[in-house]
Amino acid sequence: PLRPSPLGPRAQVRVCADGGANRVFDGMPELLPGHARDDVRSRYKPDVIKGDMDSVRPEVKEYYSNLGTKIADQSHDQDTTDLHKCVAFITDNSPGSDKSNLCILVLGALGGRFDHEMGNINVLHLFPNIKIVLLSDDCLIFLLPRTHTHSIHIERSVEGPHCGLIPVGTPSTSTTTTGLRWNLDNTHMSFGGLISTSNIVDEDQVMVTSDSDLIWTISLRH
Amino acid sequence: RCASWTSEAPVAVGDADQIQFLKHSTRTRATINCNFSEHAPCPMEPHHPRRAPTAAMDPPSPAGARPAMSHSSAFLLPSSATPAASADAYAVVVLNQRLPRFAPLLWDRAQVRVCADGGANRVFDGMPELLPGHARDDVRSRYKPDVIKGDMDSVRPEVKEYYSNLGTKIADQSHDQDTTDLHKCVAFITDNSPGSDKSNLCILVLGALGGRFDHEMGNINVLHLFPNIKIVLLSDDCLIFLLPRTHTHSIHIERSVEGPHCGLIPVGTPSTSTTTTGLRWNLDNTHMSFGGLISTSNIVDEDQVMVTSDSDLIWTISLRH
Numbered sequence: 001p002l003r004p005s006p007l008g009p010r011a012q013v014r015v016c017a018d019g020g021a022n023r024v025f026d027g028m029p030e031l032l033p034g035h036a037r038d039d040v041r042s043r044y045k046p047d048v049i050k051g052d053m054d055s056v057r058p059e060v061k062e063y064y065s066n067l068g069t070k071i072a073d074q075s076h077d078q079d080t081t082d083l084h085k086c087v088a089f090i091t092d093n094s095p096g097s098d099k100s101n102l103c104i105l106v107l108g109a110l111g112g113r114f115d116h117e118m119g120n121i122n123v124l125h126l127f128p129n130i131k132i133v134l135l136s137d138d139c140l141i142f143l144l145p146r147t148h149t150h151s152i153h154i155e156r157s158v159e160g161p162h163c164g165l166i167p168v169g170t171p172s173t174s175t176t177t178t179g180l181r182w183n184l185d186n187t188h189m190s191f192g193g194l195i196s197t198s199n200i201v202d203e204d205q206v207m208v209t210s211d212s213d214l215i216w217t218i219s220l221r222h
Numbered sequence: 223r224c225a226s227w228t229s230e231a232p233v234a235v236g237d238a239d240q241i242q243f244l245k246h247s248t249r250t251r252a253t254i255n256c257n258f259s260e261h262a263p264c265p266m267e268p269h270h271p272r273r274a275p276t277a278a279m280d281p282p283s284p285a286g287a288r289p290a291m292s293h294s295s296a297f298l299l300p301s302s303a304t305p306a307a308s309a310d311a312y313a314v315v316v317l318n319q320r321l322p323r324f325a326p327l328l329w330d331r332a333q334v335r336v337c338a339d340g341g342a343n344r345v346f347d348g349m350p351e352l353l354p355g356h357a358r359d360d361v362r363s364r365y366k367p368d369v370i371k372g373d374m375d376s377v378r379p380e381v382k383e384y385y386s387n388l389g390t391k392i393a394d395q396s397h398d399q400d401t402t403d404l405h406k407c408v409a410f411i412t413d414n415s416p417g418s419d420k421s422n423l424c425i426l427v428l429g430a431l432g433g434r435f436d437h438e439m440g441n442i443n444v445l446h447l448f449p450n451i452k453i454v455l456l457s458d459d460c461l462i463f464l465l466p467r468t469h470t471h472s473i474h475i476e477r478s479v480e481g482p483h484c485g486l487i488p489v490g491t492p493s494t495s496t497t498t499t500g501l502r503w504n505l506d507n508t509h510m511s512f513g514g515l516i517s518t519s520n521i522v523d524e525d526q527v528m529v530t531s532d533s534d535l536i537w538t539i540s541l542r543h
Binding site (some may be wrong): 039110111113118119122125126136141163166168169196197 | 434
């Protein structure tokens with residue numbers, strides 16, 4: 001966001017959902033090859049490992065536990081996805097009742113098993129008042145709840161130009177945008193009909209108003 | 223009034239400030255109904271929904287009155303098996319992502335093989351990688367697309383030339399920006415398959431999942447646009463296909479290659495009522511929607527899963543490694 005946030009520009013809380021801990025353990029040293037692995041692992045130590053605990057390797061769980069990471073085993077709760085548990089944990093543990101400054105950045109929610117991806121997108125719909133961004137190497141997505149008009153600032157150095165607006169859960173009778181190459185003007189969108197994909201951001205600010213929840217997506221530059 | 227990305231307090235529709243703000247927009251109305259050859263290309267997909275008229279106009283009928291549709295992933299079985307395949311004719315479409323490990327198997331089973339633009343690069347590079355025991359030129363001539371179709375903005379020139387020299391048809395459609403590459407390929411395959419009855423045709427699509435999210439959603443929309451054609455999107459991890467609301471569905475589970483994780487997703491529209499059998503957690507006249515319940519991380523418990531719904535659903539099942 002343009003306004004400085006009390007939380008600051010980088011993450012203050014880091015949560016691994018179950019096997020996400022394996023990915024951090026293996027992946028961070030790979031992404032920072034110039035540094036000693038143990039240095040990287042202690043610097044990039046999760047605050048919490050949360051979830052079913054059926055994917056995290058025992059040695060990884062033990063490694064982080066020895067470094068002080070909290071292990072929050074929720075294998076008894078099969079009714080919510082790992083991401084749902086993590087979002088609930090973060091919102092329960094962030095200070096104040098106003099979560100409008102909080103932004104949850106999620107890695108590993110896209111691609112892979114399709115039902116997992118859809119479950120993760122459903123978490124965006126279940127927490128419409130929390131900013132949750134799902135990121136991959138190729139793109140990011142977040143929810144534009146129908147209760148608001150939206151102003152999306154485009155960071156052209158890192159994202160774009162490809163974008164889209166997707167009525168994932170419900171058709172939209174009317175969506176209107178500005179700032180796109182092919183703007184919508186009170187346009188109907190639905191699966192089985194028109195959805196906005198392979199659009200282009202033409203301006204630094206994109207405005208969206210819709211009668212339905214939409215998923216905004218934009219490509220990330222390599 | 224709106225701040226940068228931070229969504230402001232709710233603005234009632236018709237609020238004077240909001241309407242004023244939108245009127246100040248410099249953008250004019252979207253060129254939805256553009257003439258392809260004259261106006262700026264419009265990526266809305268599609269311009270003209272190609273949903274079969276009967277499917278679109280028939281109201282959902284009681285479960286007993288709906289015709290049955292059966293589904294099988296027998297095409298994933300090793301070629302030595304003699305499956306009771308539900309499709310007589312397979313087509314393979316390769317989109318621009320890394321080939322899944324079973325690409326050669328599906329290619330061998332198909333009668334038509336189409337690469338969408340950069341999908342040709344993936345076949346050129348990926349097939350020899352998946353079949354390392356063979357000479358690359360042998361692999362490439364054996365796994366030669368019948369057609370390379372699409373915008374031609376991703377396929378490498380040398381790849382296009384290589385296959386063109388082997389006889390691959392190059393169907394340049396860079397003038398048509400209104401439909402996705404997958405849409406073009408599906409239309410091509412259905413236009414070129416014999417007979418008017420496409421019920422034996424099954425189009426297997428590689429590279430449609432993952433990657434850019436808008437591409438993935440556009441590909442899923444193709445399933446909704448062609449509800450009467452069996453189209454399966456596959457990745458290394460899973461496969462998905464549409465269960466149109468006009469039918470009751472019987473899904474045969476090939477336990478040796480797929481499962482146990484599965485799901486039913488109401489993409490596009492909520493489902494007021496879905497009923498299943500054969501799952502660990504069956505639905506019973508259950509409501510499903512984004513923002514509510516959707517069926518993910520379910521388990522197939524029986525060899526046959528039955529699904530009836532008042533909405534189009536996406537079925538997904540994990541693939542065994």
